Amino acid sequence: MTKLAIHGGSKVKTTPFSTGERFGIEEAKELLEALNQNTLFYHFGQKVKQFLADFNKMYGVKYSVATSSGTAAIHVALGAAGVTVGDEVITSPITDQGTIVGVLYQNAIPVFADLEPNTYNLDPKSIEEKITPKTKAIIVVHLAGNPCNMDPIMEIAKKYNIKVIEDCAQSYLTTYNGRLVGTIGDYGCFSTNDFKHISTGDGGIVTVNSTHQEDYFKAHAFADKNYQRLADSVARDIEYLAPNYRMTELQGAVGIAQLKKLQWICQTRNTYGELLTKGMSGIEGIEPMKITPGGWCTYWFYMFRLDESKFTCSRAEFSQALAAEGIPNQAGYIPKVLYQIPLLQKKQAYVDSQFPFDLSDQNYEAGSCPEAEDILNTAIRINISEFYKIGDIEEIIEGIKKVSSYFQRKK
Numbered sequence: 001m002t003k004l005a006i007h008g009g010s011k012v013k014t015t016p017f018s019t020g021e022r023f024g025i026e027e028a029k030e031l032l033e034a035l036n037q038n039t040l041f042y043h044f045g046q047k048v049k050q051f052l053a054d055f056n057k058m059y060g061v062k063y064s065v066a067t068s069s070g071t072a073a074i075h076v077a078l079g080a081a082g083v084t085v086g087d088e089v090i091t092s093p094i095t096d097q098g099t100i101v102g103v104l105y106q107n108a109i110p111v112f113a114d115l116e117p118n119t120y121n122l123d124p125k126s127i128e129e130k131i132t133p134k135t136k137a138i139i140v141v142h143l144a145g146n147p148c149n150m151d152p153i154m155e156i157a158k159k160y161n162i163k164v165i166e167d168c169a170q171s172y173l174t175t176y177n178g179r180l181v182g183t184i185g186d187y188g189c190f191s192t193n194d195f196k197h198i199s200t201g202d203g204g205i206v207t208v209n210s211t212h213q214e215d216y217f218k219a220h221a222f223a224d225k226n227y228q229r230l231a232d233s234v235a236r237d238i239e240y241l242a243p244n245y246r247m248t249e250l251q252g253a254v255g256i257a258q259l260k261k262l263q264w265i266c267q268t269r270n271t272y273g274e275l276l277t278k279g280m281s282g283i284e285g286i287e288p289m290k291i292t293p294g295g296w297c298t299y300w301f302y303m304f305r306l307d308e309s310k311f312t313c314s315r316a317e318f319s320q321a322l323a324a325e326g327i328p329n330q331a332g333y334i335p336k337v338l339y340q341i342p343l344l345q346k347k348q349a350y351v352d353s354q355f356p357f358d359l360s361d362q363n364y365e366a367g368s369c370p371e372a373e374d375i376l377n378t379a380i381r382i383n384i385s386e387f388y389k390i391g392d393i394e395e396i397i398e399g400i401k402k403v404s405s406y407f408q409r410k411k
Helices: 025-036 048-058 068-082 099-104 124-131 150-160 213-222 249-280 316-324 370-378 390-406
Strands: 063-067 086-090 107-112 135-141 163-167 187-191 203-208 299-308 379-383
Touching: 025 163, 025 213, 025 249, 048 203, 063 068, 063 213, 063 249, 063 299, 068 099, 068 163, 068 187, 068 203, 086 213, 086 379, 099 107, 107 124, 124 150, 135 150, 187 370, 203 213, 249 390, 299 370, 316 379, 316 390, 370 379
Parallel strands: 086 107, 086 135, 135 163, 163 187
Antiparallel strands: 063 203, 187 203, 299 379
């Protein structure tokens, strides 16, 4: 048996992973043009408008709104959807905290449904079990570029008259039954921070999928203090509170250039993710990432699960041995399910206040979403980059096979 690197053996990967430049002359050219406008305000300049026009064409949508971040995009969608004080919003317990920030800013209550075991996405059955008369919206999180099972989710939403907001921060150009995620629900929310398929440093987009222009007006205004800027004049007679989430012309300029690279980025990531699944298939004790039936995944990262009963090591020991082989990885994804963070355990959105949690009997107890908790206790995350070469992916697979073979229980 080949000696593991952690025990003094030779590493599988002895050369650096291939890298590349995310930004280049294309972004610089757009930025210079933005500066030459003599304004960096989205309403007066042309770069944010062009960025959105290009995005709309790519996605086949009529309406979208630019925001200052992906977190802001979700808040804008919630505000436009009419989520307000005391409402409940169902979402995933495995996601970034940015998914629920807007819920709490609207003084609504986050509710967590459980997940499917190998897609790591919301289980429609669990969603329906969590619905109450207070439920106003569902935020579906297409985690790691893998689409949620949208048909039954949309049927549930229609049955109970609930808005659906898609968190597409990690799922650019992901499709479900031939449709781009972000165009299926009432709103689609995207992030352009530095840790997504494309980057403008920070930023976001909200697709407004309603055919009613009024819904677009609401979303556009909500991102801009509820000022009405779609006409030549500006209406400042606001009727209710809204934040300032405007995108600058500098972000829009970079976004124009980044969008031109998006198809290549997503296709490459899909190719590499599929290769990882093929390479891991059949390894005893390894459960590869499962793509939702009818889905096409753009793999922001790759996550597989260990069946520890098949190994003589713990998940932590497996992760450490894999890292020693030159394969960076992370045990789990986020440290714990979202409902176990201090903010929710203490029910304290605001300092020294229990509001809005005191409007609800919602509890955030351990064991509330057992599948989600088990995923985080058994998963290993592998990074994927569009700049990797096929050889890098092959060495990741080789490393996983080597570590698995060493620790597998003998029959």
